[in-house]
Amino acid sequence: MAHLNETDRIQILMMLRYGDRRRTHSEVCTLFNEAHPERSTVTKLLAKFQAAGHIRDLPKSGRSPVHENTHLDFMLQVQDNPYSTTRQMGIDFNLSHTSNVCAKR
Known part of the structure; x- marks a missing residue:
């Protein structure tokens, strides 16, 4: 999935269900139209939101780097x-x- 900031993710979810109208994933991709997201990104983002109830990145496993x-x-x-x-x-x-x-x- 292309790395999107939180604002982009919120915009995508708002575009999917704007008011009474529901858009297709392809329509959202066309609306967003900044070389991302691909249709699969929209699908994964929606699934993540439905499963977790938020769109934040989860903490990564492994040792944190030394600055x-x-x-x-x-x-x-x-x-x-x-x-x-x-x-x-x-x-x-x-x-x-x-x-x-x-x-x-």
Whole structure:
């Protein structure tokens, strides 16, 4: 499904059921007409709304990424104090001591 922001998703749902008139998915695609959404996107969005009652993205699984600034600060601290333990560095930066960022190179 093409990534649409919340406003776009709301517009699509409003276009599907505007007033007393119900539009087809193809009509909504034509109305929206910004290189997206495809018919399958409209179908999936409607199914998601009917199943969950909202159109927000659900949280993704997996480890969250370490931000670039945290990574740079971490590397600077390693450079300043190369004898710090990975456990202490993890505590200082609120990271797991087994994180890739904490692995000394």
